[in-house]
Amino acid sequence: MNTIQLKRGHERAYMNGQLNIDREDLSDDTFLKDGEIVKLEDTYGRLIGIAMISFEQKAQGWVLTRDEQEAIDDAFIGRRIREALEKRAPLYNQEDTTAFRLFNEIGDGIGGFTVDNYDNHLLITFYSRGIYKIRDLIIKTLMVELKPDSITEQTRFSNQGKMETINRRIMGNVEFPITVKESGMIYSVHLDEGPMTRLFLDQRETCKTLMHNPFNAKSFLNLFSYSGTFSIAAREGGMMTTSVDLAKRSRELITENFNANNMSLEGQSIYIMEAFEFLKYAERNRQRFDAILIDPPSFSRFGKKVFKVERDFPKLIGEALKVLKPGGHLILSQNLESFTLNQFKRQIDKTLTNAGYSYTLVDVKGLPKDYPTVKGYKNGKYLKVVTVQINK
Structure with a gap:
């Protein structure tokens, strides 16, 4: 596992809990690889945390754990996803709402991707090529836990300095648009036509x-x-x-x-x-x-x-x-x-x-x-x- 260091004087925010890694805080970022798991330290070699590099508009990576002994592996990723789904379990009991978020980036423990549910049709949005490297694990976990009717992935990656959004159907034969309920109202949604879903x-x-x-x-x-x-x-x-x-x-x-x-x-x-x-x-x-x-x-x-x-x-x-x-x-x-x-x-x-x-x-x-x-x-x-x- 490679180690990256913060510039002197830039460590306080991270010591106080900051999870998003900013490029200007790093002493050297030339060797970083998107998706790499690294140790983040201050200039004195003190551990800040274990992080995943994720080249996004909002961050260069995310601190995922402060415990040096906790492995960032398939089990870690699967556990974070399952914990998020368990917290949302009551949402499936709502009769008047069938669309909601299932995984919200670093708010649920892993930065760089979100998962939205539209009446059992899932949209996974990836914000970096680094997090995209674990897409198969994310999809497998969601399929086992939720048995969705369809899964669509959306990638929002930088391409020659511009944000490029691409939607791809992963599984399911659904024909969009479909309708979902929100607070009893009915709305049309489309998961294949670009960055926005209409809702x-x-x-x-x-x-x-x-x-x-x-x-x-x-x-x-x-x-x-x-x-x-x-x-x-x-x-x-x-x-x-x-x-x-x-x-x-x-x-x-x-x-x-x-x-x-x-x-x-x-x-x-x-x-x-x-x-x-x-x-x-x-x-x-x-x-x-x-x-x-x-x-x-x-x-x-x-x-x-x-x-x-x-x-x-x-x-x-x-x-x-x-x-x-x-x-x-x-x-x-x-x-x-x-x-x-x-x-x-x-x-x-x-x-x-x-x-x-x-x-x-x-x-x-x-x-x-x-x-x-x-x-x-x-x-x-x-x-x-x-x-x-x-x-x-």
Whole structure:
């Protein structure tokens, strides 16, 4: 087993429990091999832990154990997967929800891959070629423990500096899309058509809130609506919905989900427009909404324009305020890993205060329970959903 050392002065965070290995913390990384098991030490030769090298966007590897005597072998990997599945066993007893996460990277003890269940159809996502080396063991364990109807793998590897996503069917003859249940609603999902499945499992709690409609809202604007899951939940909560997305296919996906739930599209609006353009259009046409949900991508391009969520979210909030009814609610969602909840709350406060608005913080949500995180990887708590009511 090879040994890698941390630079002097970089060991404190690891001594305090950090699990993700950052390249700039290493004294020398030129000889590292993706997927290799190594000893991680400080400059004095003191053991930090046993780690797996995993070249990802978020890390160079993960500390898997602090015990030098614990072998990182097939038994270790299988044990971690089985422990995660045992924790999720109660989820299979839910009658109203058939889609949830089964393994959440380092939150379940091994970084670099996730496993999602869509009504016994599994999607395994690999984030590095290193972790992909143990794919056969992962698949075998899942097949023995769960006996799934199908397994699809998705690889997200860097290729000449760009992220390349490839989906492959491993087993099963299912024809996608299929439908799953979430909190009693029915959604279409597709596991073979790219990085997104049409349903964001991590937003389950936000959908529940919309279904219950504690705001007593009558009208709802869903920006960056994608397949319209938030709109379906809001309609279930009694709101008239307006869904906005730049992708032309969104109209088809939203319509499909409305039909799956036997919901009429009469009175519901779908706009294939860029979000800023729609907000200007809505202001000109005096459209106003009781609740506005903004869930943008972390990064996107539109023509020559580049959207970066950490920089441009305040602009979105500012434009949304112009079409929000007095006393209305903003539901603001952000999933950039490097942007903390406290940073997001400060950004919202600064934006609203500078615009001359007072507000009430109504609700703060993060990841659901099937997305466990650990203190040793702070960026694991990537999802932040903050709801504010703008005071009249």
